[in-house]
Amino acid sequence: MSGRTLLPLLGGSPAVWNTCLVFFQGVLLLGYLYSHLTTRYLGLRRQAVIHILLLAAVLFTLPIAVRRTDPPAAGPALWLLGTLFASVGMPFFAVSTTSPLLQRWFAGTRARGAGDPYFLSVASNFGCLVALLAYPVLIEPALTLSQQADWWRWGYVGYAGLVAACAGVVVLVGRDAPAEREASPSAGASQLTESPAAPWRWLLLAFVPASLLTGVTQAVTTDIAPIPLLWVIPLSLYLLTFIIAFAPGVRLPFRVLGKGLTVPAVALTFALLTGATEPVWLVLLIHLVTFFAAALLCHGRLAAERPPADRLTSFYLWMSVGGVLGGAFNALVAPALFHRLGFVEYPLMLVAACLLRPTPRDQARVRAWDIAGPVLLGLGTAAVISFARTDRATAWFGRLAELTSVPADMLRSGACFGLPLIAGYFFVDRPVRFALGLGAIFLAGALDPGAQGRPLHIERNFLGVIKITASPDGQLTRMVHGNTIHGQQRNAPRPQVVASFALPFGAAGPLNGLSMLAAADGRWDDRHRPLTYYHPTGPAGVTFRYLVDGWHGPRRIGAVGLGTGALASYARPNQDWTFYELDPAVEKLARDDRFFTFLRDSPARSLHVVIGDARLRLADEPDGAFDLLVLDAFSSDAIPIHLLTAEAFELYERKLAPGGVILMHLSNRYLDLPPVVAKVARTMSQPLVMRQNDDFGLSDRDREDGKTPSVWVILARLEEDFGPLAKPVRGFVPVGPSNAPRWTDDRADLLGAFRKSDE
Structure with a gap:
């Protein structure tokens, strides 16, 4: 609802949606921090009382009203974050505390399953998924923004009442620590969580899919199919992976998931390097399947490493830190860091996801060939790309196209990227070597001019990436955003065109309208x-x-x-x-x-x-x-x-x-x-x-x-x-x-x- 109000003021850019995600991830982090600190220093009973007072205070900030002000030309991301915080910051902060608090409170009871309350996060994410899908289909067409704000206010009143009732139960019968009988790690929790390095793994496993979420959203909504509301799908898949990973009794086969990620990752690498956009359904499927596989692998490992209930709020806090850093990296850091390179963070996180594949113990040690192999693969790819740009190679591809009826551009792409990726797939049993091999091919791919022509200049800011390219024949200079050409100009004038182009719709006279303008100033x-x-x-x-x-x-x-x-x-x-x-x-x-x-x-x-x-x-x-x-x-x-x-x-x-x-x-x-x-x-x-x-x-x-x-x-x-x-x-x-x-x-x-x- 808030994004729907603010999105148009910044041109409807996907970066606005991504920044809204960063805001909600940031407030979610504050909510988890509040839950962790109040649990640690106040105990359940005092925490419950304080939380009831917080819920009541938020009522005075309702209904939600997003103030429409003029976004500045410089720093629109900070303006957007500030506007969101001023309008919906407090209500969402209160709501964001729900999942860790209720799980921690439940763990403090003697109810069945209190020793492993993580299944409640499944219900939380399922509710988010239902709301996300219902908004564009049911809520937005039926209700005005002001009506939505009113309904949200009354929904919050009901929510606050239910949470207050739960808090009352905690005050009456709650315990400040889980029962000794359930203090051991829950089913599926890894003993690795006792390691001091566990929080950093939690952070990393949350960082990569959060960054991939914004990366795939940017890619599919600008480069593949600029369809309104398409960005709902990646977030839905993101939530779905949480639901699957934390579902009770689910034990994900991580070796199988890791191996399953490699095939779509190779296909996505080929699509990104060749700039493939057709057929749209297939390219979209490649992006979304790869994202789903990577997110499920990371979130599955998070679920497997979840700690006992007494460290629940700490676990959620570190996971939230990783999520907000991943989103902020794409939405805030990358536009400044890669302002002359384009969307580098997306393939970078794809490589990172492949690095997070489980490594067999006998292969945990990085060997010299794990570095040398990808380096040689990258150099070989660069050599093929350089040769493919020569006149001799162009002639060869042309003759081969005549013989096979396969377009020359497709043959060229297969030689430049298909063959190196096939060679790189032989590294699949060594996760580090395979991931670095993909990275090396991506680096070598920078030498390729791409389908939109030779890049002359790249300009990136909060609103997106604008490329200035030269057409393959060098006659046109184009301004390109995603896969949309926003204008072009010829480089070589042809004066004879002045007198030859035909005016439409039966215009009379050789010098009329635009022709007179031509005659006047040449x-x-x-x-x-x-x-x-x-x-x-x-x-x-x-x-x-x-x-x-x-x-x-x-x-x-x-x-x-x-x-x-x-x-x-x-x-x-x-x-x-x-x-x-x-x-x-x-x-x-x-x-x-x-x-x-x-x-x-x-x-x-x-x-x-x-x-x-x-x-x-x-x-x-x-x-x-x-x-x-x-x-x-x-x-x-x-x-x-x-x-x-x-x-x-x-x-x-x-x-x-x-x-x-x-x-x-x-x-x-x-x-x-x-x-x-x-x-x-x-x-x-x-x-x-x-x-x-x-x-x-x-x-x-x-x-x-x-x-x-x-x-x-x-x-x-x-x-x-x-x-x-x-x-x-x-x-x-x-x-x-x-x-x-x-x-x-x-x-x-x-x-x-x-x-x-x-x-």
Whole structure:
């Protein structure tokens, strides 16, 4: 609920979800520390009384209310953590104490099973799993955020009453120590827990799966399938491994689990090194199965090493420290530590998980070949990759592709990574050697340019990783986030294109619209022409053509979402442009002349980029500030929902000048957004009329020219405000009534917006 409120303010980035996880892991640590210290120094009876007072005090902080403030461009992670602490810190702190306290209290009774109360953690994690799955499916569609807060308050009252009743039992009949008859280690507990090194093993076994949780979430939601709500699945698997590992009577075969991890680990290594994203279901399965196997191995070993009940709170404390450090490593440390390398922590933790495989006693000692073997494997992989980049190798792969009907790129990937991984699998019986072998192949893989082209620059911050790459033929420079291209520009101008490209929809005259702009300043060569969604023959180009040519001509233009700045190429010398961009790294790269020149070469009279949440920044502008407002923030993985709500459109309408128009880019692989916009537009206090342009019928020439399919809509107060765009021949057609639910700041049915299978 808290994440749903704050997620849109930071662009819907998976890093927001991961930071929320770190916050809750951190507060969980504080709750476990409280449980441990009060158990150790107060005894059960005094602890129970103090806890009843704590539960009562938290009632004064309800209902939960998350204050929406402007996140800073620098340090959004700290802002997010502070906002969460101020809004839900105390209620969650009280709830986080439940599992260790109830287990410790139960251990202080004479009830059956009191000597091994860890089975209660299974019920706790099962409840978390049910709530996690129920929220997007049942709770969010049915209740507004304010209603959810009210229900949570009354649920907390019931929870506090039940815990207080348990505390009352402790005060009346509890004992300050478990019975002597049950003081011995519980079934399944290892005698290794008596070792002074045991807490550090607990920490490590909790650290690795917690880090993998955020790593796999980041990977599958940005690089594989940027599907909203997909990040629920890794957390569900994480909780499921706890449930299995701590279930009563379960004895996991760790040697089998360790060997079972190796196969998906090799497959995942191949997928990561080759940048594989298709078929989506198979790549997702590889990521999730590997994560599940690694987490189950680590959590199973934790359960096997759990101490007797008298050390229960210490065990949970160390486990929580490992969890919060693992999450913080990915969400807070890695973006600063690896800001020029990308998501290094994910493969790093995969190697660490393989290192945690149980080692037979006769192989516990690390031998020289355990180091030398992986080194030689890495050097061999690097040599193969270097050779595969030569012209001779390219010719060989081409001829082999003709003979086998297997794509040359696939053959190349098999040679560069498949063969080394097969060789590395012969190390499988030596866990250290096998894990280091995977690490060596990962290091050598840095020499490979990858499927998205040769990397020119990598910029990483809290909001994600942005890569600047060169296309394989070297003609295009691209801005890439995950597997989404957010813009590209040609490196080599082709002046002949100025007179040859065809204007759409039967435009009359050789010099019209954009062609006149080309003739006026000579800049519409192939290098300066917008590509992808913004191509001159697409809906964006058509809109600017008819707004510029033969209409009232907007002078003040606002654009939400910067990308490479390609839209700035449509500017005229009498126009003032303002871009609103959440990520400062995007502006930095869009202004870097080594990569893109759209902003530098724009003919606009003035051009400014405002960093921050677009809705908050637009609210600072005077009413009637813009003749044209372009919204281009919905084609990526997790859309900023708060820019599509009724309250947001009321703001847009106020900022439009009389006769102004809103142009929205709504291309999205997974969400059908035009019906959502149509519903909101028709139910405003000042309804807006809407037209839609689905530009899907691309020719081979269009694709060669850098154009991609796109969906755009235009909105205005009156039909006549559309001017020439109102004619169907321009591609924009009226939109009929929408049955989509109306999105508001308090409720947005994201599941209902998913595309149907036949669309």
